[in-house]
Amino acid sequence: MSALRRKFGDDYQVVTTSSSGAGLQPQGPGPGPQQQLVPKKKRQRFVDKNGRCNVQHGNLGSETSRYLSDLFTTLVDLKWRWNLFIFILTYTVAWLFMASMWWVIAYTRGDLNKAHVGNYTPCVANVYNFPSAFLFFIETEATIGYGYRYITDKCPEGIILFLFQSILGSIVDAFLIGCMFIKMSQPKKRAETLMFSEHAVISMRDGKLTLMFRVGNLRNSHMVSAQIRCKLLKVDHFCGLRGTCCGAAVWTSAVT
Numbered sequence: 001m002s003a004l005r006r007k008f009g010d011d012y013q014v015v016t017t018s019s020s021g022a023g024l025q026p027q028g029p030g031p032g033p034q035q036q037l038v039p040k041k042k043r044q045r046f047v048d049k050n051g052r053c054n055v056q057h058g059n060l061g062s063e064t065s066r067y068l069s070d071l072f073t074t075l076v077d078l079k080w081r082w083n084l085f086i087f088i089l090t091y092t093v094a095w096l097f098m099a100s101m102w103w104v105i106a107y108t109r110g111d112l113n114k115a116h117v118g119n120y121t122p123c124v125a126n127v128y129n130f131p132s133a134f135l136f137f138i139e140t141e142a143t144i145g146y147g148y149r150y151i152t153d154k155c156p157e158g159i160i161l162f163l164f165q166s167i168l169g170s171i172v173d174a175f176l177i178g179c180m181f182i183k184m185s186q187p188k189k190r191a192e193t194l195m196f197s198e199h200a201v202i203s204m205r206d207g208k209l210t211l212m213f214r215v216g217n218l219r220n221s222h223m224v225s226a227q228i229r230c231k232l233l234k235v236d237h238f239c240g241l242r243g244t245c246c247g248a249a250v251w252t253s254a255v256t
Helices: 002-008 063-069 071-077 078-110 130-141 158-185 188-193
Strands: 010-017 023-026 035-039 194-196 202-207 208-212 215-217 230-239 245-253
Touching: 063 071, 071 158, 078 130, 078 158, 130 158, 188 194
Parallel strands: none
Antiparallel strands: 010 023, 010 035, 194 215, 202 208, 230 245
């Protein structure tokens, strides 16, 4: 049997057929009937190795609206690829929107056609089309200040739009940069350097059967106020003292 396990691994178990052929029986000591390999039934994990509970929520109702009500935490909990996508998309949309507003002001005032007239004062100097309006917005928002494009004092709507642009840019920067900073500062990958023993052992300790395992830290830095909690999950039909029944019961085990 050991040779068969070495050949096929732990995903199969060795069983023997009964003499009558009525069923399968585990292999016993001594000579017996013919051996067969039967795939083991793989049980689905309740908690993955990365600590994530493998639980699917259902019948909650308005789940999407609940996530959107706390948009900041929702963005922090998203995967990195979605965070970067939302980060780039938000800035791109905001830049195009504000550049379009500057172009609309220049278009409604007629600056696009009169920009080359010598005695004419436009709202924004040297803005002739949408690309030049987009460059003006980027230079203003990023505080580059090349000096070639600038707002004149003959454009009150441009001054109001400039104030709105400053406020909107500060809000977008605070929201997105704060979200990225909190996501980078989360110690989610810290668990990658914490190792648990591959096998747990049940043995006698102080006269009682005790479940024993080891936890190791690969980093040289020490963990301050580290706490370990163990939960015992029993999947069975369980009824509490109040008569409520469920398919699983969880107990907290003492750790020493």
